Amino acid sequence: MVYYIKDNDFDFPEAPPPSSPPFEFFDMASSPAPPEPAVEPSKRIRKPTAKRRMALEDALPEGPGPIDARPEPPRAVSPVRNILLRLPRLVRTVANSFGVSRLYINTPTHIPDADIALPDMVADHASDKKNSQKSEKSVLEMISPYPNVSAFRFGNWFWNGSYKKSKEERDELINVMLGRDFDVEDLRGVNFNKIDAELANDPEGTGESDNGWSTSTLTIKVPVATKITKASRRKKANADRAAQVHDEVDTEMESIGGKKFAIPGFRHRKLMHILKSSIEGNSDQAKQYHWHPFEQYWQPPDEEQPPEQMYDEIYSSPTFVKADRELQESPRESGCDLPRVIAAIMLWSDATHVAQFGQAKLWPIYLYLGNLSKYARCKPSEHTGHQAAYLPTVK
Amino acid sequence: MSSFELDCANLSFQLPDHVQSFIRKFATGATDPLMAHCQRELFHEAWKVLLDEDFIHAYLHGVIMDCADGIRRRVYPRIFTYSADYPEK
Numbered sequence: 001m002v003y004y005i006k007d008n009d010f011d012f013p014e015a016p017p018p019s020s021p022p023f024e025f026f027d028m029a030s031s032p033a034p035p036e037p038a039v040e041p042s043k044r045i046r047k048p049t050a051k052r053r054m055a056l057e058d059a060l061p062e063g064p065g066p067i068d069a070r071p072e073p074p075r076a077v078s079p080v081r082n083i084l085l086r087l088p089r090l091v092r093t094v095a096n097s098f099g100v101s102r103l104y105i106n107t108p109t110h111i112p113d114a115d116i117a118l119p120d121m122v123a124d125h126a127s128d129k130k131n132s133q134k135s136e137k138s139v140l141e142m143i144s145p146y147p148n149v150s151a152f153r154f155g156n157w158f159w160n161g162s163y164k165k166s167k168e169e170r171d172e173l174i175n176v177m178l179g180r181d182f183d184v185e186d187l188r189g190v191n192f193n194k195i196d197a198e199l200a201n202d203p204e205g206t207g208e209s210d211n212g213w214s215t216s217t218l219t220i221k222v223p224v225a226t227k228i229t230k231a232s233r234r235k236k237a238n239a240d241r242a243a244q245v246h247d248e249v250d251t252e253m254e255s256i257g258g259k260k261f262a263i264p265g266f267r268h269r270k271l272m273h274i275l276k277s278s279i280e281g282n283s284d285q286a287k288q289y290h291w292h293p294f295e296q297y298w299q300p301p302d303e304e305q306p307p308e309q310m311y312d313e314i315y316s317s318p319t320f321v322k323a324d325r326e327l328q329e330s331p332r333e334s335g336c337d338l339p340r341v342i343a344a345i346m347l348w349s350d351a352t353h354v355a356q357f358g359q360a361k362l363w364p365i366y367l368y369l370g371n372l373s374k375y376a377r378c379k380p381s382e383h384t385g386h387q388a389a390y391l392p393t394v395k
Numbered sequence: 396m397s398s399f400e401l402d403c404a405n406l407s408f409q410l411p412d413h414v415q416s417f418i419r420k421f422a423t424g425a426t427d428p429l430m431a432h433c434q435r436e437l438f439h440e441a442w443k444v445l446l447d448e449d450f451i452h453a454y455l456h457g458v459i460m461d462c463a464d465g466i467r468r469r470v471y472p473r474i475f476t477y478s479a480d481y482p483e484k
Contacts, residue, residue, distance in 0.1 A: 220436040272449045286463030338469045349479040
């Protein structure tokens with residue numbers, strides 16, 4: 001970490017004297033070296049003050065302190081609040097070396113960043129960590145639905161590369177067949193048509209059914225320029241009666257003032273499937289979810305000063321604290337003593353052009369979990385976004 | 396398992412039929428306010444589908460999940476933010 005001090009109330013020894021202009025351009029090749037700027041003898045070079053020197057010393061990031069064993073004095077609550085039988089038991093963490101402490105409303109079941117190691121807080125560590133945790137799946141899981149490596153290599157050759165017979169493709173096929181993990185006998189009895197069909201039905205390619213995705217048709221009402229008059233109402237009533245008699249429903253005549261228009265191809269994923277798979281998964285990321293909101297305070301070095309509240313994450317925001325309090329105060333599900341927590345859904349959507357030319361456009365809706373620290377959530381390399389849906393457009 | 400990357404692979408997405416030609420059958424034409432209205436209707440229809448029964452049930456009663464830190468919890472989904480410009484154009 002590097003600290004840049006923008007203030008200019010102390011001078012570094014190499015700083016130019018104030019008489020020289022701020023910018024000068026020299027053509028080094030043609031012009032002789034510029035004369036040394038004369039240092040004004042009267043200029044006193046000041047040493048940085050003790051405060052400045054302290055600021056230049058690097059302070060490493062760290063997580064919160066442990067939970068303070070001393071009981072937290074209960075907060076002054078309004079008289080109405082006193083009626084509640086369950087008063088929140090405030091728990092404070094010991095301030096870390098930055099003077100930052102957290103105030104949990106109840107004893108948290110787990111503080112994910114309490115025992116976090118320093119390397120996990122350093123920015124460029126993420127990429128190595130990512131690579132090391134990657135291949136948890138077995139080879140067979142990865143190439144599913146292909147039954148063996150030979151079949152996968154053959155299928156991969158068939159579907160990728162050029163779709164024409166060419167010399168390059170021939171060489172490619174020879175490479176595949178001469179590969180050390182290729183055995184022609186493995187291809188015997190493999191139904192490639194069936195595998196192709198399975199692959200076509202599994203757009204995510206995860207090998208586990210549809211991954212919560214499905215397709216729906218959306219129906220909207222398009223307002224049309226027919227005035228709702230007595231005559232039109234009567235006409236509709238007659239039509240309805242006629243339809244009932246003939247046991248048929250004319251969808252176009254179903255309503256006055258709006259014609260139904262069906263838009264097929266709305267691809268969407270079950271929200272609960274996304275939540276379940278991201279929370280119950282055993283990844284490092286899922287272990288870092290903050291389930292309990294807290295208020296965060298910074299105590300200025302001057303002990304006389306009151307502590308300042310810090311807002312940095314969703315789970316240290318007043319909104320999360322309030323939502324959690326409302327949840328804890330609500331009646332429990334009968335027979336359930338499990339800790340109740342909030343999954344903070346953050347949605348995001350924007351149009352995405354999928355081609356360089358033309359109008360092809362997708363309108364994806366992404367889902368992020370606010371329980372994960374923003375430092376991880378906002379990193380593209382962490383893959384924390386989940387596709388929830390692709391909106392069609394009517395244009 | 397938890398990270399489904401933001402790849403748009405193999406999406407069988409199709410743009411709907413032109414709504415304009417549909418509108419022209421009944422109305423004078425597809426004016427901008429009318430199209431904006433249709434897009435808004437579509438947006439809400441889409442969310443009606445997304446906020447399905449399972450989600451509403453979880454919202455009200457929570458869902459028991461075995462979290463990755465080894466603790467079983469009852470999780471209640473709550474929507475905190477929605478950053479979007481709805482497809483009105």
